[in-house]
Amino acid sequence: MPTSPFLESVHRSIRLRGYSLRTEKTYLHWIKRFILFHGKKHPCNMGAPEVQAFLSWLASDQHVAVNTQKVALNSLAYLYNQHLEQPLGDLGFTLATKKRRLPVVLSPAEVGCILTHLPPSPRLVIELLYGSGLRVNECLRLRVMDVDIPGGKLLIRDGKGRKDRVTLLGRSVIPRLESQIGMAKELHQRDLLHAIGPSIPHALGKKYPNAFRQPGWMYVFPSKGYCRHPVGNHWCRHHLHDSVIRKAVGKAQGASGITKRVTCHTFRHSFATHLLEAGYDIRTVQELLGHSDVRTTQIYTHVLGQHFAGTHSPLDRLMLGQAPVA
Structure with a gap:
C-alpha cells in the first residue's frame, strides 16, 4: 500500500x-524504488x-x-x-534485446503422466490449461457464469492486455468440471x-450490491477461507491462489520423473503446439490463445520444426551410403 x-x-x-x-501493485513498487534510488527526490x-x-x-x-x-x-x-503529464520524450536509452527462448513443450504422454500424479482440484485446473490453452490465473478467475457447457466454450474475462476472449472447452473434462461447479455452488449457499x-x-459491487448472492458470480475454484476485499475491505471469498497449483505441479513433475522444466504455463504451450x-x-x-499478433503464435512452429520440414540430416545420408548433398 502507498506510504506517502x-x-x-x-x-x-x-x-x-x-x-x-x-498492475497497480507493480507500478507502485517500481515508482517507489525509483524515488528511493534518487534519494527521495520528488519525481516532479x-x-x-x-x-x-x-x-x-x-x-x-x-x-x-x-x-x-x-x-x-x-x-x-x-x-x-499519464499521472504527472510530463512526457519523458526520447530517453536516448535502448532496452537490452531479449534473446529468443523456445517454449518447453510436453508430449501428450508426458502430460498424461503428470496428470496422474496431481490431486483432483489441481488436476482439473491443469486439464483446463492444457485442454483450453488458459493461463493459470485466467483459469482460477473463472466464474460459474463464464462456463458454457452446452456450447463447449469458456469466456475468459480481462485476460492479458485487458482483453476478453472465448476459447474451447474439452468434452472429456465436463463431468469433473460440473462436479467442481456443484461444490462451488454449495459453498456459496453456506457463505450466504x-x-x-x-x-x-x-x-x-457498488452498482449491484446484491450481486454476490447470485451463484453465477461464484468462482469455479474458490479459496478455502475468507479474506478482506482489497478495495471495499469487506469479508469475501476469493479464488484459489495460484501458488497452490504451482506447488502441486512441481511435486507431480518430481514424482513423474520428467526432467524438462515444467511450469503451469508449459501446458498452455503444449496446447498450442x-x-x-x-x-x-x-x-x-x-x-484461442488470445495473442494480438500472429508472430507471437508462430514461435510454436519453431518448436514443431516446420521451418525445416523435409530436410534430412547429412549423417542419415551417410549411414544410408548416400553421397552428401553439395
Missing part, C-alpha cells in the same frame, strides 16, 4: 483508470535523465532480466506520461448464511 501522500495520489490515479490490482523535479540512470542501474548493477527492465520502464512511463459472497469488482501439430490453422490457435 504522493504515492497515494498515484494509487488513486491508477485505480481511476481501471488497471488491474496486479526529475525527468528523462533520472529515468535513464535508474534503468541503467537495474541492468548493470542489479542484473535484472530484460522483461523486468521493461516493466520498470512501463511503470515510470505511466508516472510521467453469513452474508458473505465471492469477491466482485468494487465498481460492480499440439493443435498446430494436428493441422489446425495458426490463426485459429492465435484466437
